[in-house]
Amino acid sequence: MKQRFKRWLPIIDSINSMLPMREKLVCPNCGEKEVDYAYIGNVETRVGYMVVWCGNCNHGIHVSRVKVPENAELIAFEDEEKFKKKVPAVIQYD
Numbered sequence: 001m002k003q004r005f006k007r008w009l010p011i012i013d014s015i016n017s018m019l020p021m022r023e024k025l026v027c028p029n030c031g032e033k034e035v036d037y038a039y040i041g042n043v044e045t046r047v048g049y050m051v052v053w054c055g056n057c058n059h060g061i062h063v064s065r066v067k068v069p070e071n072a073e074l075i076a077f078e079d080e081e082k083f084k085k086k087v088p089a090v091i092q093y094d
């Protein structure tokens, strides 16, 4: 696993321990409190992926094949409108 990716792992833990997390977290890349996240998945199986990103520097990560926790908000795979509204198109994946 790349170092640049690894530095986001504590953030994922924080998000998951505080679901449904609404507060933004501190970015491991730029240090601003601008980190947001989204779970995208299948509404029935709740299997999908997670995207975590910083609204300031646009760095982020994509985590595939996750089970979306029951208390997390899930954006359905087919809900492109909601996805586009939430997840910036400019994320630079670490």
Ligand SMILES: [Zn+2]
Binding pocket: 027, 028, 029, 030, 031, 032, 034, 054, 055, 056, 057, 058, 059
């Ligand atoms: Zn940042």
